[in-house]
Amino acid sequence: MIETGYVEVAIAVTLMIIAIVLSRWQRIGTEKEIAIGTIQSFVQLVAVGYALEFIFNLDSIFAILGTILVMILVGSYTAARRASHIPRAWALSFVAILAGSVVTLGLLLTMGIIKAKASYIIPLGGMTVGNSMNCAALVMERLHSEITGNRLAVETALALGKTWREAVSSYFTKSVKAGMMSMLNFLKVVGIVQLPGAMTGMILAGASPLKAVLIQVIVGYMLTAAVTVTGLVAAHLSVKQMFTPADQLKI
Amino acid sequence: METTTAENQEIILSARELGRVVHLKDGPRTIIDSFTFDFYRGKIHTVVGPSGSGKTSLLRLFNRLDEKTGGEVLYNAHPIEGYRVTELRKKIALAFQIPYLFPGTVASNLAYCCDETFVADHDFSSRFLRQVGLDPEIADRDPEKLSVGQKQRVAFARALVQEPDILMLDEPTSSLDPGAAKVIEELIDGLNRELGLTIIMVTHNFKQAQRLGGISLLIIDGRLVEWGSSSELFTHPRSDLTRKFVAEEL
Numbered sequence A: 001m002i003e004t005g006y007v008e009v010a011i012a013v014t015l016m017i018i019a020i021v022l023s024r025w026q027r028i029g030t031e032k033e034i035a036i037g038t039i040q041s042f043v044q045l046v047a048v049g050y051a052l053e054f055i056f057n058l059d060s061i062f063a064i065l066g067t068i069l070v071m072i073l074v075g076s077y078t079a080a081r082r083a084s085h086i087p088r089a090w091a092l093s094f095v096a097i098l099a100g101s102v103v104t105l106g107l108l109l110t111m112g113i114i115k116a117k118a119s120y121i122i123p124l125g126g127m128t129v130g131n132s133m134n135c136a137a138l139v140m141e142r143l144h145s146e147i148t149g150n151r152l153a154v155e156t157a158l159a160l161g162k163t164w165r166e167a168v169s170s171y172f173t174k175s176v177k178a179g180m181m182s183m184l185n186f187l188k189v190v191g192i193v194q195l196p197g198a199m200t201g202m203i204l205a206g207a208s209p210l211k212a213v214l215i216q217v218i219v220g221y222m223l224t225a226a227v228t229v230t231g232l233v234a235a236h237l238s239v240k241q242m243f244t245p246a247d248q249l250k251i
Numbered sequence B: 001m002e003t004t005t006a007e008n009q010e011i012i013l014s015a016r017e018l019g020r021v022v023h024l025k026d027g028p029r030t031i032i033d034s035f036t037f038d039f040y041r042g043k044i045h046t047v048v049g050p051s052g053s054g055k056t057s058l059l060r061l062f063n064r065l066d067e068k069t070g071g072e073v074l075y076n077a078h079p080i081e082g083y084r085v086t087e088l089r090k091k092i093a094l095a096f097q098i099p100y101l102f103p104g105t106v107a108s109n110l111a112y113c114c115d116e117t118f119v120a121d122h123d124f125s126s127r128f129l130r131q132v133g134l135d136p137e138i139a140d141r142d143p144e145k146l147s148v149g150q151k152q153r154v155a156f157a158r159a160l161v162q163e164p165d166i167l168m169l170d171e172p173t174s175s176l177d178p179g180a181a182k183v184i185e186e187l188i189d190g191l192n193r194e195l196g197l198t199i200i201m202v203t204h205n206f207k208q209a210q211r212l213g214g215i216s217l218l219i220i221d222g223r224l225v226e227w228g229s230s231s232e233l234f235t236h237p238r239s240d241l242t243r244k245f246v247a248e249e250l
Helices: A006-025 A033-056 A061-082 A089-108 A119-150 A151-159 A168-188 A199-202 A209-243 B053-063 B085-091 B106-111 B115-119 B122-133 B136-140 B149-160 B177-197 B206-212 B240-246
Strands: B011-024 B027-040 B044-048 B070-075 B094-095 B166-170 B197-203 B214-218 B223-229
Touching: A006 A033, A006 B149, A033 A061, A033 A119, A033 B166, A061 A089, A061 B166, A089 A119, A089 A199, A089 A209, A119 A151, A119 A209, A151 B206, A168 A209, A199 A209, B011 B053, B027 B053, B027 B070, B027 B214, B027 B223, B044 B053, B044 B177, B044 B206, B053 B094, B053 B115, B053 B136, B053 B166, B053 B197, B085 B094, B094 B149, B106 B122, B106 B136, B106 B149, B115 B122, B122 B136, B149 B166, B149 B214, B177 B197, B177 B206, B197 B206, B206 B214, B214 B240
Parallel strands: B044 B197, B044 B214, B094 B166, B166 B197
Antiparallel strands: B011 B027, B011 B070, B214 B223
């Protein structure tokens, strides 16, 4: 297991200095961003570390739920910023991410795979919300661009007497697939092309590789289910915002 | 019968004080302003006016692709809101200015709103392709490989499959050369005479309206300026605006 403390982190800053020197030497122009990122990521992660220590010690269900809620609020806000042209994007992405998180974490809890403890729910919740956030943003943005980019095709279908659901069905499918694609690709190459963070973290922390792998498999399944639910909910809610009850395109 | 004129022609579609106002960033904008008119079953109606006068918007209100903000539209003497919108759009069909054909084949486009078995039904596709003057042999072709004029005719045929009462055509010849435009005009005339279809066609070209005959309406800035027989309206205009439009001063 790696011994980690502030001294080790300070030594690791050398790597960032190398990145800055390379950036300056090759005139990439990212030195300032790397420097700010070095400090920002340290401050953010240390703050999160203290916050998690505090929440883990509290061991209160309200603290756990509150933490997950804050994650979902921030995640949905971030997703909504990428899909700001969709009315009520924040509310829609909030519901989508909430659905993805509740379904997957809820099932893992009820099936007894994880315990109702902060040390389980918060890290897994963070992963679920993070992946669901990316999925919701991608689905909403893609759906909007597909429908506006194919306005003539959509309105032709409507003019021929199709419902809005029928008129956008191919764009709906494409958008949900786009939102799930990174997760599906991850499942295909996991362990071959990359060792995922959760698994690597466990191995570094001293866990047996086999145990780490099994947990990673569960995490992979959980995230796939989460992005599927989130993607579908985000697509359903978003597309409804683009049409009136009389099957009229309103964007 | 209530829905008839003195000449006993049946009114199929009526607009009463029809209006549409859209709210843009710089404030409200009137697209259609108190438009009142009766369209007659089996007649050709050409809606004429300069670009941006609201002609296309009018068609979109008739089949509810857009929503009116005032007045009413009656189809067969009943408000259009009383019909299921998907059924209304089949009966008041609209062919767009730029024809969009779905990926697949000409036959799959014709059968777009039918059971999938119709895609392979050659009698079905032949019947509708012949109606628009196309060779039934093109049924299996990729629509992308058709000329714009052929695409437009396939789009008409696809609308005819729905057995519409009214065929609305939005500038169907605007992207065609004069020869192809003439073919489309003859087709529209044929569809009207042979199938008894009510035609409402938008055009910016009053000479085309004169060639097609029937009734012409001049719309400027969303308002109905003047209407009459296509042969008379533009040769003996009563309104100064019509005179200016004919003289291309608008």
